[in-house]
Amino acid sequence: SSELTQDPAVSVALGQTVRITCQGDSLRTYYTTWYQQKPGQAPVLVFYGRNNRPSGIPDRFSGSSSGNTASLTITGAQAEDEADYFCNSRDSSGIHLVFGGGTKLTVL
Amino acid sequence: QVQLQESGPGLVKPSETLSLTCTVSGGSMSTYYWSWIRQSPGKGLEWIGYIFYSGTTNYNPSLKSRVTISVDTSRNQFSLKLTSVTAADTAVYYCARLMGSSSGGDFDYWGQGTLVTVSS
Numbered sequence: 001s002s003e004l005t006q007d008p009a010v011s012v013a014l015g016q017t018v019r020i021t022c023q024g025d026s027l028r029t030y031y032t033t034w035y036q037q038k039p040g041q042a043p044v045l046v047f048y049g050r051n052n053r054p055s056g057i058p059d060r061f062s063g064s065s066s067g068n069t070a071s072l073t074i075t076g077a078q079a080e081d082e083a084d085y086f087c088n089s090r091d092s093s094g095i096h097l098v099f100g101g102g103t104k105l106t107v108l
Numbered sequence: 109q110v111q112l113q114e115s116g117p118g119l120v121k122p123s124e125t126l127s128l129t130c131t132v133s134g135g136s137m138s139t140y141y142w143s144w145i146r147q148s149p150g151k152g153l154e155w156i157g158y159i160f161y162s163g164t165t166n167y168n169p170s171l172k173s174r175v176t177i178s179v180d181t182s183r184n185q186f187s188l189k190l191t192s193v194t195a196a197d198t199a200v201y202y203c204a205r206l207m208g209s210s211s212g213g214d215f216d217y218w219g220q221g222t223l224v225t226v227s228s
Contacts, residue, residue, distance in 0.1 A: 033212035035153075042202055042218040043153065049210035086153050088213040096168060097213040099145075099153040 003091050004100035011106040012077045020072045020103045022087030030090040032070035034063060037084045037102075046085075047072060074105075082107045110135040112203050112219035120197075120226050126190040130203030130219060133184065137161045141206035142186045143215060144177060146199040154199075155213065158206050159186055193226045200224075 004024040012018035022032055031050065035043035045054050047063040060075045070089070074081055087100040116128035130142070143158035157167035159177045167175050171190070179186040190197060200223050204215040 030211040033210070033214050035215075037153075042221050043215070044218075045214065045216050048207075048212060048214040052210070054216060088153075088155075088215075090211060090213075096166065097155040097158075099155060099213075102152045 003098050004087055004089060006085075006087060006100040006103045008101070009104045009106065011108055012074070013108050014079060015076055017073065017075045018077050018105065020074075020085050020105065022070045022072075022089075022100045023068055024089065024098075024100075025068055026090050026092050026094065026098075027065060027068050027070050029094065032063065032065060033088045034061075034072045035086045035088065036081075037086065043086060077105075077107050079107050081105065110205060110217045112205065112217055114201060114203050114219045114222040116222065116224070118223060118225060120193055120224060121228050122194055122226055123192055126188070126193050126197060126201075126224055126226075128188045128201055128203075128222065128224070129185050130187070131183075131185050132205075137179065137181045137184055137186075141208050142177075142179060143204045143206045143213075144188045145202045145204055145215070147202070147221075148196075148199045151199075156188065156190075156201075195226050198224065198226045 033048040036046045037043040084102045086102045091098045111133045113131045120126045141158045144156040159165045174191045176189040200221040202221045203219045205217040207214045
């Protein structure tokens with residue numbers, strides 16, 4: 001099992017706000033990075049660091065962290081946001097990288 | 109625009125060595141980390157390891173005994189070797205650039221991925 005825990009599935013109504021979470025002890029110390037992956041495609045970086053969104057990523061995607069939990073919030077979810085979302089950070093040693101198990105987001 | 113492209117055999121026999129190469133175009137390999145990540149069919153992402161352009165490596169502890177990542181900046185390539193493969197190593201293998209700008213794994217460019225099947 002991963003050192004980063006994500007809910008397997010989350011759903012949101014079109015246009016509503018959804019929060020996808022990632023839990024792990026290492027998140028008290030290290031930043032969390034978030035990826036979106038659609039079927040048959042490579043993952044895409046959507047949020048990283050303290051408060052960074054890559055060029056081309058809509059500003060409805062935002063990240064936050066509190067204690068051992070990091071969150072990716074989508075404000076006003078769109079149909080095209082339906083995808084798998086993975087978090088990534090350091091493991092408990094702080095040396096190696098680790099991914100969460102992923103959350104499948106369904107937009108209703 | 110940086111592009112990454114994986115290449116290598118799509119079928120490897122059990123107990124043999126999986127070898128993949130990632131070719132980087134559209135940018136220099138300098139100052140970045142270069143990584144391999146895999147995804148078993150229908151499963152999540154697994155970080156395999158990364159190499160700095162100068163050659164320093166960092167591997168997933170669960171794979172460390174079987175993994176070697178190397179870099180050839182003159183050819184703008186880096187490579188993965190995974191020894192003694194089993195069916196559990198069947199996966200889509202991605203190469204990716206790690207920015208290293210934050211303490212998380214910020215992979216900003218990815219290859220399209222290549223499916224490697226381990227089967228006799």
